[in-house]
Amino acid sequence: MHIHLLDQYHTGRSPVHRLDARVKLLLTLAFILVASLTPAGAWPAYLGLALLALGVTLAAGLPPLLVQRRALVALPFALAALTVLFTTEGRPLFTLSLGAWHLTASEPGLIRFLSILLKSWLAIQAAILLAATTPFPTLVVAMRALHFPRLLVAIIAFMGRYLFVLADEALRLHRAREARSAVIGPGSGGSIAWRARVTGGMVGNLFLRSVERSERIYNAMLARGYRGELRTLSPPRLRPADGVLGLLFVTLLALIALLGW
Amino acid sequence: MEYAIELENVRFAYHDGRPALRGVSLRIAPGEKVALVGPNGAGKSTLLLHLNGILAGQGRVRILGQEVNGANLGWIRAQVGLVFQDPDDQLFSPTVFEDVAFGPLHMGLPEAEVRERVAWALAQVGMDAFADRISHHLSQGEKKRVAIATVLAMKPEVLALDEPTAGLDPRARRGLLRLLARLPQTMLVATHDMRLVAELFPRTVVLDAGQVVADGPTGHLLTDEALLEAHGLESPYLSPLP
Amino acid sequence: MIPILADALLAPARMHIPDGFLSTPVYLAAWVLALIALGVALRRTQETLGERQVPLMGVLAAFIFAAQMLNFPVAGGTSGHLIGSALAAILMGPWAAMLIMTSVVAVQALIFQDGGLLVLGANILNMAVIAAIVSYGTYQLVRRLAGDRPWGTFAGGFIAAWLSVVVAAIATALELGFSGTSALEVAVPAMAGVHLLIGIGEGLITVGALGFIRATRPDLLSAEPMGAGTGGRWWVAGLGLALLVVLLAPLASSFPDGLERVAEDYGFIEAARNAPYRIIPDYLFPGVSNEALATILAGLVGTLIVFAVTLGVVRGSTRADRRPPTADGRPQTAD
Structure with a gap:
C-alpha cells in the first residue's frame, strides 16, 4: 500500500x-x-x-x-x-x-x-x-551536497526508504489486532494498561522485524560490494x-x- | 575443468548451534542453469549466502576457480550477483537509479561508467523508463526486475536468485520467466515454484535438512514421486488429490 | 492508514514546536546545544561501529516513526501513543538513540511539517538529546538497583519512558517561556501536567515492547548497547539533566521579571493558581520561607515521590504478570 x-x-x-x-x-x-x-x-x-x-x-x-x-x-x-x-x-x-x-x-x-x-x-x-x-531522494542528495553530517544523511536516506514499508507492517499488525477484538472502540477490550501493553507488544514485534530486515539489507549491501564506506555519485551541477x-x-x-x- | 560454482563439503551452523548446511558438495559448469529446491528451512538461502562469502562455514567454495576468502571478496562479489527474496531488502536506496548504481559505485568504477552501466542494466530488464522512480512506488513485479538490474549492473558471471517468482501475479511471473530465460549467466535459483523449475532449468538439486539429497536432470527428478513426496515437494504436472 | 497517520500527526499535546513560536536567541541556543550533543554522538557511533550500523539505525528510525502510529484508545476520543526516545535509548544506547531520534524529528519536519525547520534544533534537543540521556540514565540506574533481576528491565523501562517524556515536555515549556511566547508559570505546569499522564502511556507501551523483545530475542536486551561506554556515569548524567530541567522551571519563574509584574498587576497569578490543570497547586513547600528554595524542594520531592511510586507499582505488576502480551507470531525469517 x-x-x-x-x-x-x-x-x-x-x-x-x-x-x-x-x-x-x-x-x-x-x-x-x-x-x-x-x-x-x-x-x-x-x-x-x-x-x-x-x-x-x-x-x-x-x-x-x-x-x-x-x-x-x-x-x-x-x-x-x-x-x-x-x-x-x-x-x-x-x-x-x-x-x-x-x-x-x-x-x-x-x-x-x-x-x-x-x-x-x-x-x-x-x-x-x-x-x-x-521528492525526498532529491532532498537527501541536497543535504549531502550541503555537507550535512554524512552518517546522519545516510540514516535519513534509509529512514525515508523504509518509512512506509514499516508503516505498512504497523498497519497490518494494527488490523490483525482489530480483527481479533470482538468489540472495537474505547472502553472495550480490557483496561487501558492492558491495551497499552498489547500495543507495546506490537511495537516490540515491529522492532524485531525491523532488526531482522536491517540484517537482510546489510547482507544485500555486502553482496553488492559495500565494505563499510558508503559511496555516492557527485551531486548535479x-x-x-x-x-x-x-x-x-x-x-x-x-x-x-x-x-x- | 574450471567450474563456475564449486562447493566442497560445506558445513555451516547458526549462532545457536543449529546446523544449516551439513556437508554440501556441488559443481556447476559455466553457463549451466540449475534449480535449487527443497522445503522451508532446508538451507537454500544459507547456501546462496555462501557463494559470495557473506556467510562462511567450513569447507571450500570456489567461484570461477578462485577460492572465496577474505582477500578476494571484492572480486567474488562482482562475479556473483545475489538477488534476495524480498525486493524491499534488495532495493535499499531512495531511487531506482541510485539502487542500480550502488554495485558499480562500490566496485570503484568511475562515475561515467557507473551511469552507463545503470542505463544498460535497466534496459536489460525493460525498466529504463523507471530510473528516477522511488522504489516504494513500484509494483512487486517491477521491484523484482529492478532487483535483478542491481546485480546485472555489476556484470556478474554467476547469478544466484532466491525465490524470484514469490509474490508475483501470473502476468508479472510470465514476464520474469522470459527475462530469466534470456539472461546468459550461469544461474543457481532457489525456488518453490516447480513450474518455473520444469520450464527453465535442465538440472535440479534437491536440498533437505542441509544436505543434497538428489542432483540430476530436472525431467527425471520431477517424475520421481517418491523422492518428491519424501522431501515435501510437489510435481508441477498436476495430479488429482488422493 | 490515512486516519491512523492523521491521528498520529495531529494528536494533541505533541511536543513538536512549529516555527514562529521560539525567539531567535532561544532557537539558536538550542541549535548550539543540540549540535554539540550530535557531534559527540556522531563521533562515538563512528568510533565504535562505524558505517556498518547505518542500515540498522536507518531502519530503526523508520521503526520509531511507524511505532508512533500504533496507538490505543484511552478515553473520550483521545489515544495513547509512543514518542519512542526511551525505547530507542534502551535498545540502542544513548548515542545511537540521539542519531535515530534526530532523523525521526528531522524527517517529520521536512516531509510532514510536523515541527518547524528553524526551530528543529530545539525539537532535536528536547526529543532526541535530553530524552535519550534522561531515559538511558534512569534505565541504567533502576537496572543497577534491581541487580539484573527481570523487574529491573520493566521498572527501568517504565520510569525511563515516563521521565523522559515529562522532562522533554518541561524543556519545551522552558523554551517557549524564554522566548516570551508562553508565560512560564502557566506553560511549565500545563505541559508538565499533561505529560505526567501522557508519560504513563509511553511507559506502558515501552514496557510492553520490552516484554515482547525479552520473550522472543532476549539477546537484544542483554547486549551492551553500542558506544554506551562505562554505564556508571550515565545515570549521573541522566538524573542530573532531569533535575536540572525540572529545577530550572521554578527557578526561572520565581525571579519576578517585567512580564510577571504585569501578570501580578492584572491578577494573572491569581488566575494561574486556580487553573484546573495545575497538578501541584503551588510549588510552595511548608516550613520553608524562601520562595525559590521552597519551589526547588517541592519539585525535588515531587519527582522522587513519583519515581518511588512507579518503581513500586511496576515492580508489583511485573511480578503478577510475567507473560508479555503477544500481538502476533514471531516474524518470519529466511530459511
Missing part, C-alpha cells in the same frame, strides 16, 4: 520543481528566517511574505487550498502562545471573567499573539512548498537558472525584510 501525502505533486515540471534542491532548501530557510526576525506587528512585511508564498504556490501549480489546509497542522500549538495576550503590558482591550479568573488582554499582547501565529503560518507554508515540490532564480528570491526577501524594520 502506498501513502501519498504530497508525493503526487512531485511530478510537476514548473520552475519551482526544477530549481536545484540545495537552492530550494536554503531559500526555504531564508524565508523562515526573515519571518522569524520580522518584529511583531510589522503587517506590511507579513503581507509581503504571504504574497511571496502565494506567488510560489501558483508558480509551482499547487492548489492554494491544499497548501492552506496542510498549514493548519501547527494550529493547535497556538494554544501555547495564548498567554501573551494577557501577560504583555499595554493598553487593556478587554477582561475575561470566569469565576475566580480575571484575565485582561492588552493591545500589545494581541499584536504579539497575532504576530506569532502569522510567523508560524508563513513558515509552515514555506516548508509545505519545499516538501511538495521536492548548479544551472545558471538556479542562480538567477535564487538571487531574485533573495532580493524579494531582502525588500520584504526592509519593509519590516
